[in-house]
Amino acid sequence: xxxxxxxxxxxxxxxxxxxxxxxxxxxxxxxxxxxxxxxxxxxxxxxxxxxxxxxxxxxxxxxxxxxxxxxxxxxxxxxxxxxxxxxxxxxxxxxxxxxxxxxxxxxxxxxxxx
Amino acid sequence: xxxxxxxxxxxxxxxxxxxxxxxxxxxxxxxxxxxxxxxxxxxxxxxxxxxxxxxxxxxxxxxxxxxxxxxxxxxxxxxxxxxxxxxxxxxxxxxxxxxxxxxxxxxxxxxxxxxxxxxxxxxxxxxxxxxxxxxxxxxxxxxxxxxxxxxxxxxxxxxxxxxxxxxxxxxxxxxxxxxxxxxxxxxxxxxxxxxxxxxxxxxxxxxxxxxxxxxxxxxxxxxxxxxxxxxxxxxxxxxxxxxxxxxxxxxxxxxxxxxxxxxxxxxxxxxxxxxxxxxxxxxxxxxxxxxxxxxxxxxxxxxxxxxxxxxxxxxxxxxxxxxxxxxxxxxxxxxxxxxxxxxxxxxxxxxxxxxxxxxxxxxxxxxxxxxxxxxxxxxxxxxxxxxxxxxxxxxxxxxxxxxxxxxxxxxxxxxxxxxxxxxxxxxxxxxxxxxxxxxxxxxxxxxxxxxxxxxxxxxxxxxxxxxxxxxxxxxxxxxxxxxxxxxxxxxxxxxxxxxxxxxxxxxxxxxxxxxxxxxxxxxxxxxxxxxxxxxxxx
Numbered sequence: 047x048x049x050x051x052x053x054x055x056x057x058x059x060x061x062x063x064x065x066x067x068x069x070x071x072x073x074x075x076x077x078x079x080x081x082x083x084x085x086x087x088x089x090x091x092x093x094x095x096x097x098x099x100x101x102x103x104x105x106x107x108x109x110x111x112x113x114x115x116x117x118x119x120x121x122x123x124x125x126x127x128x129x130x131x132x133x134x135x136x137x138x139x140x141x142x143x144x145x146x147x148x149x150x151x152x153x154x155x156x157x158x159x160x
Numbered sequence: 161x162x163x164x165x166x167x168x169x170x171x172x173x174x175x176x177x178x179x180x181x182x183x184x185x186x187x188x189x190x191x192x193x194x195x196x197x198x199x200x201x202x203x204x205x206x207x208x209x210x211x212x213x214x215x216x217x218x219x220x221x222x223x224x225x226x227x228x229x230x231x232x233x234x235x236x237x238x239x240x241x242x243x244x245x246x247x248x249x250x251x252x253x254x255x256x257x258x259x260x261x262x263x264x265x266x267x268x269x270x271x272x273x274x275x276x277x278x279x280x281x282x283x284x285x286x287x288x289x290x291x292x293x294x295x296x297x298x299x300x301x302x303x304x305x306x307x308x309x310x311x312x313x314x315x316x317x318x319x320x321x322x323x324x325x326x327x328x329x330x331x332x333x334x335x336x337x338x339x340x341x342x343x344x345x346x347x348x349x350x351x352x353x354x355x356x357x358x359x360x361x362x363x364x365x366x367x368x369x370x371x372x373x374x375x376x377x378x379x380x381x382x383x384x385x386x387x388x389x390x391x392x393x394x395x396x397x398x399x400x401x402x403x404x405x406x407x408x409x410x411x412x413x414x415x416x417x418x419x420x421x422x423x424x425x426x427x428x429x430x431x432x433x434x435x436x437x438x439x440x441x442x443x444x445x446x447x448x449x450x451x452x453x454x455x456x457x458x459x460x461x462x463x464x465x466x467x468x469x470x471x472x473x474x475x476x477x478x479x480x481x482x483x484x485x486x487x488x489x490x491x492x493x494x495x496x497x498x499x500x501x502x503x504x505x506x507x508x509x510x511x512x513x514x515x516x517x518x519x520x521x522x523x524x525x526x527x528x529x530x531x532x533x534x535x536x537x538x539x540x541x542x543x544x545x546x547x548x549x550x551x552x553x554x555x556x557x558x559x560x561x562x563x564x565x566x567x568x569x570x571x572x573x574x575x576x577x578x579x580x581x582x583x584x585x586x587x588x589x590x591x592x593x594x595x596x597x598x599x600x601x602x603x604x605x606x607x608x609x610x611x612x613x614x615x616x617x618x619x620x621x622x623x624x625x626x627x628x629x630x631x632x633x634x635x636x637x638x639x640x641x642x643x644x645x646x647x648x649x650x651x652x653x654x655x656x657x658x659x660x661x662x663x664x665x666x667x668x669x670x671x672x673x674x675x676x677x678x679x680x681x682x683x684x685x686x687x688x689x690x691x692x693x694x695x696x697x698x
Binding site: 105106107108109111112113114117123 | 381422
């Protein structure tokens with residue numbers, strides 16, 4: 047656990063840098079998380095991806111298929127990897143729960159086993 | 161956990177040392193190296209399936225948090241298995257250590273670790289068997305090849321039984337026919353008595369037990385995934401498909417690995433199933449309950465595999481279907497054809513599969529009532545029921561990887577090849593000692609496909625990748641076809657690592673690209689959204 051602060055806003059991250067409470071998330075905290083992960087400014091395109099991921103997770107309790115993320119936010123098929131390098135970084139900056147070791151290192155956005 | 165780095169391909173190849181070290185194997189404890197093992201099972205996942213000794217643990221730490229009487233539990237478990245499975249006892253007794261299997265294992269070829277020679281991997285357990293279950297071993301100990309079951313021995317057994325993918329290539333060359341995979345199966349059964357499972361296996365097992373599939377997709381997420389695919393299909397073909405879910409009275413139940421519903425390139429294979437079934441007007445249904453064809457329980461224990469598998473027949477019965485089609489999967493197929501019938505059958509409420517399109521009766525499945533989709537599709541092509549335009553796959557120069565379980569395990573050798581030859585124009589086989597019954601494992605089967613295990617996966621994937629490189633260099637191969645969901649995920653990683661430029665596909669993705677559907681618009685792209693050959697300028 048670690049306490050972080052950005053522009054006067056306090057929030058708690060776990061040891062891997064994931065937001066502990068996904069409801070704490072807002073655009074300011076997203077910018078702070080993006081900075082920590084070495085992702086540049088959160089443009090409107092990037093923010094749209096993050097918000098879609100959050101909405102999807104709330105409804106489906108799962109990760110969206112990447113190309114459907116892009117389709118839903120009206121961006122090119124590889125939008126997530128182009129804008130965030132690794133999909134899991136987008137997940138993290140979206141303030142979503144630490145998916146655990148098995149997905150943490152997934153880079154390729156491979157889920158748990160098949 | 162710390163992120164594990166994987167050596168570069170050139171470093172990895174040069175690190176393979178095949179010179180004997182000169183040390184006695186019994187006196188050399190296993191060194192559990194980062195990058196070559198999977199994280200330990202979490203308490204929450206073992207609790208869900210009520211497995212013993214559920215706790216969080218880390219294989220790289222000294223203390224594995226075992227119960228005090230772990231040795232007694234192990235040996236009692238081993239006695240039970242020896243009493244229950246005659247094959248296990250025979251395999252423990254009859255090896256003459258001729259070494260025919262030694263260089264047949266992909267993990268040995270890729271690591272040079274002598275304990276990855278199948279003969280020695282089995283010997284790790286045989287030595288315990290001799291010490292505790294044979295008279296000579298009880299009396300003479302090490303002289304008779306026996307050894308005490310110490311904590312170091314237990315750790316070694318764990319490490320190496322999770323460095324075997326149960327691919328059975330070694331068994332093919334064994335003059336006695338010893339099924340080394342079965343020894344690994346037994347070894348893993350014993351590990352599970354002590355809570356020594358891995359996170360990558362126990363997570364999917366818990367998910368599947370709770371929610372019906374390894375990924376833990378809930379019904380509305382499954383439907384949403386498929387709806388997304390249907391949207392893509394409409395964009396590409398102009399045809400709107402309306403599959404049904406959990407529909408009672410359908411003729412056929414379709415079950416596929418859940419990886420097909422989520423991860424590329426499996427999703428493209430899944431679009432292939434949807435398009436094919438639509439074109440045929442097949443009376444079939446998906447299930448959100450029996451929503452997993454694969455079975456990670458099979459990498460855990462016989463009992464766990466049986467519990468997970470039970471949903472398929474149960475759902476077939478509930479829905480009142482006549483028979484079942486299974487999607488493109490490897491180990492799923494072994495479980496379905498060799499175990500399901502006696503675990504959860506007889507499925508006497510089902511009928512022998514008869515293709516409603518061709519009238520072909522699949523007598524080979526008269527007992528299980530379930531056929532593999534490549535059998536179904538090959539039969540359609542053979543009977544001229546599909547209109548195919550293979551030139552749509554002309555950008556692909558294809559080779560075919562036989563999944564260990566479907567080929568060596570089940571003899572499903574011709575059907576996938578027959579389909580491929582009919583849906584694409586450029587197909588080249590890899591060398592004959594690397595395909596069909598002699599196929600090399602992808603290197604990451606049996607639940608070893610965790611990212612923290614990447615070095616081991618790339619070592620194990622080396623022989624297969626090397627054969628792909630051969631046909632890439634010789635024929636310009638750029639696509640590796642297969643009929644297994646684990647392959648689709650793991651070969652993508654090993655191709656990126658060993659043979660960049662070769663991509664991975666399921667067979668039904670290529671079928672659907674070639675399939676000329678009634679009323680379709682002129683296609684501009686393939687299922688991946690890439691321009692079809694000749695349409696690049698559009």
